[in-house]
Amino acid sequence: xxxxxxxxxxxxxxxxxxxxxxxxxxxxxxxxxxxxxxxxxxxxxxxxxxxxxxxxxxxxxxxxxxxxxxxxxxxxxxxxxxxxxxxxxxxxxxxxxxxxxxxxxxxxxxxxxxxxxxxxxxxxxxxxxxxxxxxxxxxxxxxxxxxxxxxxxxxxxxxxxxxxxxxxxxxxxxxxxxxxxxxxxxxxxxxxxxxxxxxxxxxxxxxxxxxxxxxxxxxxxxxxxxxxxxxxxxxxxxxxxxxxxxxxxxxxxxxxxxxxxxxxxxxxxxxxxxxxxxxxxxxxxxxxxxxxxxxxxxxxxxxxxxxxxxxxxx
Amino acid sequence: xxxxxxxxxxxxxxxxxxxxxxxxxxxxxxxxxxxxxxxxxxxxxxxxxxxxxxxxxxxxxxxxxxxxxxxxxxxxxxxxxxxxxxxxxxxxxxxxxxxxxxxxxxxxxxxxxxxxxxxxxxxxxxxxxxxxxxxxxxxxxxxxxxxxxxxxxxxxxxxxxxxxxxxxxxxxxxxxxxxxxxxxxxxxxxxxxxxxxxxxxxxxxxxxxxxxxxxxxxxxxxxxxxxxxxxxxxxxxxxxxxxxxxxxxxxxxxxxxxxxxxxxxxxxxxxxxxxxxxxxxxxxxxxxxxxx
Numbered sequence: 015x016x017x018x019x020x021x022x023x024x025x026x027x028x029x030x031x032x033x034x035x036x037x038x039x040x041x042x043x044x045x046x047x048x049x050x051x052x053x054x055x056x057x058x059x060x061x062x063x064x065x066x067x068x069x070x071x072x073x074x075x076x077x078x079x080x081x082x083x084x085x086x087x088x089x090x091x092x093x094x095x096x097x098x099x100x101x102x103x104x105x106x107x108x109x110x111x112x113x114x115x116x117x118x119x120x121x122x123x124x125x126x127x128x129x130x131x132x133x134x135x136x137x138x139x140x141x142x143x144x145x146x147x148x149x150x151x152x153x154x155x156x157x158x159x160x161x162x163x164x165x166x167x168x169x170x171x172x173x174x175x176x177x178x179x180x181x182x183x184x185x186x187x188x189x190x191x192x193x194x195x196x197x198x199x200x201x202x203x204x205x206x207x208x209x210x211x212x213x214x215x216x217x218x219x220x221x222x223x224x225x226x227x228x229x230x231x232x233x234x235x236x237x238x239x240x241x242x243x244x245x246x247x248x249x250x251x252x253x254x255x256x257x258x259x260x261x262x263x264x265x266x267x268x269x270x271x272x273x274x275x276x277x278x279x280x281x282x283x284x285x286x287x288x289x290x291x292x293x294x295x296x297x298x299x300x301x302x303x304x305x306x307x308x309x310x311x312x313x314x315x316x317x318x319x320x321x322x323x324x325x326x327x328x
Numbered sequence: 329x330x331x332x333x334x335x336x337x338x339x340x341x342x343x344x345x346x347x348x349x350x351x352x353x354x355x356x357x358x359x360x361x362x363x364x365x366x367x368x369x370x371x372x373x374x375x376x377x378x379x380x381x382x383x384x385x386x387x388x389x390x391x392x393x394x395x396x397x398x399x400x401x402x403x404x405x406x407x408x409x410x411x412x413x414x415x416x417x418x419x420x421x422x423x424x425x426x427x428x429x430x431x432x433x434x435x436x437x438x439x440x441x442x443x444x445x446x447x448x449x450x451x452x453x454x455x456x457x458x459x460x461x462x463x464x465x466x467x468x469x470x471x472x473x474x475x476x477x478x479x480x481x482x483x484x485x486x487x488x489x490x491x492x493x494x495x496x497x498x499x500x501x502x503x504x505x506x507x508x509x510x511x512x513x514x515x516x517x518x519x520x521x522x523x524x525x526x527x528x529x530x531x532x533x534x535x536x537x538x539x540x541x542x543x544x545x546x547x548x549x550x551x552x553x554x555x556x557x558x559x560x561x562x563x564x565x566x567x568x569x570x571x572x573x574x575x576x577x578x579x580x581x582x583x584x585x586x587x588x589x590x591x592x593x594x595x596x597x598x599x600x601x602x603x604x605x606x607x608x609x610x611x612x613x614x615x616x617x618x619x620x
Contacts, residue, residue: 050432051426051430051432051510051511052426052427052430052431052432052435053426053432054426054510054511055422055423055425055426055427055430055514056422056423056426056427056432056438057423058418058419058422058423059419059420059422059423059484060423060438062415062419062475062478062479063441063442063445063479063481065475065479066453066457066475066476066478066479067441067445067453067479067481069460070453070456070457070459070460071453071456073456073459073460074453074455074456074459077456077459120347123343124343124344124347127340127343127344128344130337130340131340131344139344139348142348142351142352143347143348143351144602145351145352145355145599145602146351146354146355147535147602148535148595148598148599148601148602149355149539149595149598149599150535150539151539151540151541151557152539152541152557152558152560152561152594153539153557153560153591153594153595155561156560156561156564156587156591157354157357157358157591158354159564159570160354160357160361160584160587160588161353161354161357165370166361166369166370166374166584167357167374168353168354168356168357168374168375169353170374200350200351200354203351204351231332231333231336232333232336232337233336254447257447257448257449258449260449261449261451261452263451263541263542264541264542267561268560268561268564271561271564271565272564272565272570284451284542287455288455288546291455291458292546297459300455301455301456301459304452304453304455304456307452308448308452308453308456311447311448311449311452312444312448314447314448315443315444315445315446315447315448316444318447319440319443319444319447
C-alpha cells in the first residue's frame with residue numbers, strides 16, 4: 015500500500031544535503047546552454063503533468079462545485095450528510111492510528127537491531143523484510159485472506175489461541191482496522207527498514223564509539239544517540255504513510271468480495287466515492303469526496319516539501 | 329557488562345527471527361500451496377509440501393480457466409505495465425536532465441509542483457481521471473491506463489537528482505565547446521552515463537504499475553481488458569472455497585490451490601525483478617547517502 019515513495023527517501027535526503035553544499039555553484043547556468051533547450055527536454059513531462067495531474071484536479075474541483083443552483087458547496091455538504099461519510103473516515107482513521115503507531119515502533123526497533131549485526135547478516139534480514147513489497151495490492155490481500163483463515167494459515171496457532179475457527183471469526187467489523195494494519199505493515203515496513211538503515215549508516219561512528227567509551231550500553235546508545243538522529247525520518251515516514259493510508263481502497267474492497275459482504279462497499283472514503291459515482295451516478299458528490307482527499311494529500315505534501323527542506327534541493 | 333551485551337544480542341536475534349517468520353512465512357506458504365489439492369491444504373500442515381504433479385495440474389487448471397482468461401489478464405498486465413513504464417522513462421529522463429542541467433523560466437515552479445504531485449498519493453486522482461477520460465472517450469482503451477501510468481513525477485525527481493549530482497558539468501561544457509548541439513550533448517554524453525537511473529526509474533514505475541489495482545479497476549469495463557490485479561478478486565469471488573454461493577455451473581472451478589497459483593502468477597514478474605535487481609536497487613535507492 016505505501017507505494018514506491020517509501021523506499022527511496024534517502025536519495026532525496028542525500029541530494030538535499032548535497033544540493034545545499036553545491037547550491038552556490040549550480041545556480042549559474044551552464045556555459046553555452048540556450049534557454050529554449052530546457053523547454054524541449056521537459057516537454058513530454060509537462061504535457062503529461064498538465065493533462066493527467068492538473069487537468070483532472072481542476073475538473074474534479076469544478077464538478078464538486080457545480081450544483082443545480084450554480085456554483086456552491088452543496089455537494090460537499092450533501093456528501094458530509096451521507097450516513098456512510100463519518101463512519102468511512104472513522105474507519106480509516108482507526109486503521110491509521112493502529113498502523114502508524116505499530117509501524118513506527120517496530121520499524122525503528124527492527125532497523126536498530128538489524129544495524130547492529132554484521133553486514134552480510136543484516137543485508138539478508140533487510141532483503142527478507144523488503145521482499146513482501148513485491149506483493150503489494152490485490153495479491154497481498156489474497157495471501158492474507160489465507161493467513162487469516164484458521165484452517166489454512168501457518169499462523170493458525172495464533173488464531174486458535176483467540177478462539178477463531180472460521181475466516182468469519184477473524185474478519186469482523188471490529189477487527190478490520192487491525193487486519194488492514196497487518197497487511198499494510200507486511201508490504202510496507204521492509205522498505206522503511208531499508209530507509210532507516212541507510213539513515214543509521216550516516217550516524218558518525220566516532221559518536222557511537224565515544225558513547226561506548228563513556229560506558230553507554232547497546233540500549234542506551236540506541237535510544238540516546240541513534241534514535242534522535244533518525245527522528246526526522248520517523249516523522250517523514252509517519253506523514254507519508256498517513257497520506258497513503260487515507261486512500262485505502264483495494265484491501266476493504268477485496269475482503270468484502272471474499273466474505274460476502276462482511277465489509278460494506280463504503281467502508282473507506284475512496285470506496286464511498288467509488289460507490290457514489292458508479293452505483294448511484296452521483297458524480298458531483300463523488301468528486302467532492304475526491305477533492306476532500308486531494309486537499310488532505312496536498313496539505314501533507316506541502317508540509318513535507320516546505321518543512322522537510324526538500325525544497326532546498328534546487 | 330559482557331553478559332549483558334550478549335543478552336541484548338540474543339534478544340535482538342530472537343526478535344529478528346520472529347519477524348522473519350512474519351515477513352517470509354506467507355511467501356513460503358504461497359509457494360507451497362499450489363503443490364497441494366484443496367483438501368490437502370485444509371488437512372495437511374500449512375507448510376507441508378504436496379507434489380510437483382499437483383503443482384503442474386494446478387497450473388493447467390488456472391491457465392485454462394475460461395479459455396485462457398488468466399493468460400489474457402497476464403498479457404494485459406504486461407501491456408499496461410510495460411507501456412506505462414516506457415512512457416514514464418521517456419518523459420522522466422529528458423525532463424530530469426532539463427531540470428538539472430538547463431535553465432529556463434518556470435524551472436523552479438515546475439520542480440516545486442513535481443515535488444508536491446509526487447507526494448500526493450496517486451489514488452486520489454483516479455476518480456477525476458476517470459471523469460476526464462470519459463469526456464474524451466478513452467475509457468475502456470489501453471490509453472486510459474498507460475497514459476496515467478506514464479505520468480510519474482517521482483521518476484522525474486529521481487532523474488533530476490541523478491543528473492544534478494553525478495554528471496560532471498565540465499564534460500557537458502567541453503562537448504558544447506566542441507560544437508555538439510543541446511540534443512547531441514544529451515543523447516551522446518548524458519544519456520550513456522544515465523543508465524543506472526533509467527533502470528531505477530524503470531523499476532519503480534514497473535512495480536507501481538504492475539501492482540496498481542484502483543486505476544485499471546475503474547478504467548476497464550470488460551473481463552478481457554482486466555490486468556491480473558483486477559482479475560484476481562474476480563477469481564476469488566467465483567471460488568466456491570471462498571464464496572459458497574459461487575458453486576454453480578459445471579466447469580472447472582477455482583479452489584484454494586488455484587487461487588494461490590493465480591496469486592503466484594500475479595506476483596512472479598515483480599518477484600523476479602526484486603530477486604535479480606536487489607543489490608543494484610538497494611544501492612541505487614540509497615544513491616550515495618550511506619557509507620556502505
